[in-house]
Amino acid sequence: MADLEELAGRLDHELPDVAWDEPDRIRSRGRTRAQRRSTVLAAVAVLVVLAGAGWLVTGTRSTPAAPPEPVPATTSAAPTQPAVIDGSTLFPKTAMLQPADVGAGYQVTDDVGYSPGSYPTWAFGGDDCPAYAGLDITAFKSYLWFRHANLEGDGPPVFTEGSRFPAGLGARVMADIDRVTTACAKWDRQGGEATSEQRPGVTTTTYTVLARDFAGDQARLVRKQVRTVGEDGAELFEGTVMIAAVRVGDRVSFVLMEQDEPERVRLLGERAADRLCAADNAC
Amino acid sequence: MGGAREADFDEFYRAGRRRMLGYVYVLTGDVAEAQDVVQEAFVRAWQRWATVGTYPDPESWVRVVAARIAISRWRGRRSRARAYVRHGAPGPVDGPTPDTVALVDALRQLPANQRTTLALHYVLGLSVADIATETDVAVGTVKARLSRGRVALAQLLGDDNMAEVNRG
Structure with missing residues (x-):
């Protein structure tokens, strides 16, 4: 499978030599468009003048002309456009962990909401664990609204994710965490980002559940560790992600921090559960 | 002139x-x-x-x-x-190999901000700081997008080489 690290070289070699427009053609297109725009602007100016004159004529009427019918908001040039989903009610921003929950000086960045089906993964997905595929993990894909945001400040960044699910599926997502952390408690694989052909190694990944049901309706505190060791025994890479997952009703929040600070992440998980509770007085 | x-x-x-x-x-x-x-x-x-x-x-x-x-x-x-x-x-020209096509197809399934960040980093070789400047977001946001994008890609591809903790 192609590797991101090789992508630039692959594209350089594999993309065909396309027949580029000559530079004068590019410049010509720019010039033509500028002229066309000038013509349109001139035409608009004429229309504005004429409309103004028309107003002078019709303005003497005792009954003004009826305004045009408002166009329904749902009518557009693209009638196949899906209905707009109001993420602000399905998973409001206020239901996410807030900067004040993390510490002074933190602020929200990269705050993005996603409509159903548009976000392809979850906090326990994307792993190369051999057992993962057989688990047939699908509940996370059924979200009604997904949102992620970062909380960044002077300390380590905190990554947050939140999803609203159809009735009952939030509990299935929590059950899927248990299935992944059990089936993928530990696995090895050759390679890893810190390795290369010249510096081969083996990467060991572990999931460890540190606490359960400490907040909300359900909760998990999980440590994910990744360690890559070269053939000579030297450590090439070591990383830890602490993950707090909390569920309140049909909403699930994840709090992730790339620091091995379980107590702090557990506390953040408790606060995330409080935010879920407060979002619609669910608790 | x-x-x-x-x-x-x-x-x-x-x-x-x-x-x-x-x-x-x-x-x-x-x-x-x-x-x-x-x-x-x-x-x-x-x-x-x-x-x-x-x-x-x-x-x-x-x-x-x-x-x-x-x-x-x-x-x-x-x-x-x-x-x-x-x-x-499109003519019958030699194009990207199936592996590259699969990778690019997976990239296209990512949210636009992650896809753009990965492309700037891995295709054009821009640094995290340069991407932050170019896309007008914080450095931490770029790191998060790279990390999330890699994880999502790994899931989409079932790839051995990409799922990894963000290296910072």
């Missing part, structure tokens, strides 16, 4: 178009469409060349414009047909 300005732009276009093609191909997944987007971005650059040509890094301006064009849904629905009209049907 005008001749020098034109020569300046022509050299800029010739030097940058191929590099830009790879970047936009990752965003669109279609070579003909990518070519159309790249040329359109350069058309717009020429329209503003009096200003853009004075920037320290005019290619950065073209990248931003090309990315906006490429990820626009409006463009996505129509440019394929327009590219077809302009360039004809």
Whole structure:
């Protein structure tokens, strides 16, 4: 499978030599468009003048002309456009962990909401664990609204994710965490980002559940560790992600921090559960 | 004077178009469409060349414009047909290998901000700091997008090499 690290070289070699427009053609297109725009602007100016004159004529009427019918908001040039989903009610921003929950000086960045089906993964997905595929993990894909945001400040960044699910599926997502952390408690694989052909190694990944049901309706505190060791025994890479997952009703929040600070992440998980509770007085 | 300005732009276009093609191909997944987007971005650059040509890094301006064009849904629905009209049907040329196509297809399933960040980093080799400047977000946001994008890609590809903790 192609590797991101090789992508630039692959594209350089594999993309065909396309027949580029000559530079004068590019410049010509720019010039033509500028002229066309000038013509349109001139035409608009004429229309504005004429409309103004028309107003002078019709303005003497005792009954003004009826305004045009408002166009329904749902009518557009693209009638196949899906209905707009109001993420602000399905998973409001206020239901996410807030900067004040993390510490002074933190602020929200990269705050993005996603409509159903548009976000392809979850906090326990994307792993190369051999057992993962057989688990047939699908509940996370059924979200009604997904949102992620970062909380960044002077300390380590905190990554947050939140999803609203159809009735009952939030509990299935929590059950899927248990299935992944059990089936993928530990696995090895050759390679890893810190390795290369010249510096081969083996990467060991572990999931460890540190606490359960400490907040909300359900909760998990999980440590994910990744360690890559070269053939000579030297450590090439070591990383830890602490993950707090909390569920309140049909909403699930994840709090992730790339620091091995379980107590702090557990506390953040408790606060995330409080935010879920407060979002619609669910608790 | 005008001749020098034109020569300046022509050299800029010739030097940058191929590099830009790879970047936009990752965003669109279609070579003909990518070519159309790249040329359109350069058309717009020429329209503003009096200003853009004075920037320290005019290619950065073209990248931003090309990315906006490429990820626009409006463009996505129509440019394929327009590219077809302009360039004809895609010919039976040797193109990207199935592995590269699979990777680019997976990239295209990512949210636009992650896809653009990964393309800037892995295709054009921009640093996290440069991407932060170019996309007008915090460095931490770029790191998060890279990390999330890699994880999502790994899931989409079932790949052995990409799922990894963000290296910082």
